[in-house]
C-alpha cells in the first residue's frame with residue numbers, strides 16, 4: 042500500500058489493524074498503540090503485538106511517523122527486524138531483573154526470618170543472678186570511683202550503645218550524676234532485651250567497676266563489668282527512636298518542641314546542673330552575708346518596671362498581674378528581717394524576640410537597709426565574684442564550666458565603674474550611632490541592647506554602669522544629690538551578654554515618692570503598703586535584681602538565655 046493509500050485509510054479511521062508509533066510525540070510508558078496514544082519506539086509496538094491473541098497478531102501492522110515527518114508509513118522490513126531484536130533484548134532484560142528481585146526478596150525474607158527466629162530463640166535466654174556472688178550495693182554513678190572492685194547495682198538510662206559482634210555490648214549509662222561505661226559479655230548479650238535494646242531505655246545493671254588498663258578510655262577511667270542486668274522501661278526504636286526526633290543541627294523550634302528529651306543531652310543537662318549549683322551558690326552567698334530568704338507572691342496588683350511589660354489576668358473578677366519583680370515586697374521585709382533576698386520567678390510581656398529576653402525568668406533579688414550607693418555597688422561586685430568562686434571551687438562544677446566555656450576564668454580584677462554619661466561619650470567616640478536616625482547618642486537616650494553589647498564586648502570586662510537619667514529609669518529610683526538629672530542606679534554589664542543586674546537606691550522619703558508617682562502618672566492607692574514603709578520608720582536602702590538565666594548565659598557561654606532555663610517562655614512559646 043502506497044503512502045497516499047495509507048493516509049486515506051487513516052483519514053477514514055479504518056485503523057483497527059494498525060499499531061501506531063510516533064517517534065516524536067509517542068510514549069512507551071503511557072502509549073497504547075492507538076492513533077491518539079502512539080508508542081515512541083517500534084520495539085514497544087512489537088511488544089504490544091506479541092501480547093495479543095495469536096490469531097490477531099498476523100493482521101496487525103506497525104505504522105511509523107518519524108520525527109519531522111507529517112505522515113505515517115508502514116514500517117520497513119529492516120526496521121521491523123531491528124525492533125524485534127530490541128524487543129527480545131528488553132524481554133530478556135526484564136526477565137533477568139525480575140529474577141534478581143525475586144532472589145533479593147528471598148534473601149531478605151530469609152534474613153528477616155532468621156532474625157525473627159533468633160529473637161524468638163532469645164526469649165528463652167533468661168538471666169538469673171549468681172547466688173554465689175555477694176549482694177550488690179546500690180550506688181549512683183557519681184559514687185562509682187569510690188566503689189571500684191565491689192559488686193554494685195547502678196540504675197540509669199542508655200545514653201550510648203555499641204554492639205560488637207554477637208557476644209559483646211557497650212552501654213554508656215547516664216543517671217544524672219555522671220556517665221558510666223558498662224560492658225556486657227556472652228549470655229548477657231543474647232537475651233531478647235539485649236537484641237532489642239534502644240537508646241534512652243532505662244536499665245538496672247549489676248557488676249564490678251574495674252579500672253581500665255593503660256590506653257583504654259572511658260569516663261572516669263573505669264568500666265562496669267556486668268554480671269546481671271535487666272530492662273526497667275523500654276524506649277522506642279524505628280521512626281520514634283530518640284535519635285530520629287532531632288539532632289544538634291535541628292531547627293531551634295524542633296529542639297524547643299522536644300526540649301523534654303533535649304535536656305537529656307550532654308550540653309543541655311550540664312547547663313541545668315550548673316544552674317542548680319549556681320542557685321545554691323547564690324543562697325550560700327546570701328547566707329554568708331547574713332541575708333534572709335523570703336518568697337513574695339507572684340500574683341500582684343502593682344507594677345514595678347513600667348506598664349508595657351505587664352502580664353495581666355483575671356483574679357476573681359479583679360485585674361491582677363504576674364510580678365515583674367519582687368523588689369517592692371522585699372522592701373517591706375527590711376524592718377522585720379533586715380537584709381533579705383529571694384529567688385523568685387519574674388514575668389515580662391516582652392514583645393521583642395531577643396536572645397536575652399524571656400517572658401518568665403528566675404530573678405535573684407536582694408534588698409539591704411541602711412546602705413549607701415557605694416555599699417550597693419560593692420555588694421553587687423562581691424556577690425558576682427563570690428558566686429563564681431564558690432562554683433569554681435567545686436571540682437565537678439568547674440569541670441562542667443570548663444567544658445561549656447573553655448578558657449573561662451574567675452573574676453579577680455575590680456569591675457570597671459562607668460557613669461551613664463561616660464558611656465554616651467564612649468559610644469560617640471567609637472562611632473556607634475543611634476539606630477533610628479544614624480545620629481550621635483545624646484544625654485537622656487536609652488542605650489539599646491546592641492550598642493550596649495558592642496561597648497561591653499569591646500571593653501571585654503564587667504562594667505558597673507551607673508547614674509542613669511531620671512526619665513529612663515523606674516519611678517522608685519532617687520536622684521543623686523549633686524546632679525538631680527541622674528539617679529543612684531546601676532546596671533552590671535558582662536561581655537557577651539550585656540546587662541545581668543539592675544539595681545538602685547530607693548526613694549525613702551514619703552513626699553519625694555508621692556511626687557514620683559505623680560510624675561509617672563501612677564495611681565499611688567494600690568501602693569499604700571509600699572508607701573507605708575516611708576511612713577513607719579523609713580530608712581535609706583537599696584537593692585538589685587539579677588537574672589539567673591543571663592548570669593548562666595555568661596558563665597556557660599550559651600548563645601541565648603533560652604538554653605539556660607528548663608522550659609523557656611517567650612513570645613509565641615508557652616510549651617512544653
Ligand code: 4AD
Nearest residue numbers: 366368389398399402406541542543584585586588
Ligand atoms: O533591670 P530590671 O528590670 O530591674 C528590676 O526588676 C528591679 N526591680 C530589680 C531590683 O532592683 N530588685 O531587671 C533586673 C534583671 C536584669 O538585669 C536582667 O538580668 C533580668 O533581671 N531581666 C531579664 N532576664 C530575662 N528576661 C527578661 N525579659 C528580663 N528582664 C530583666
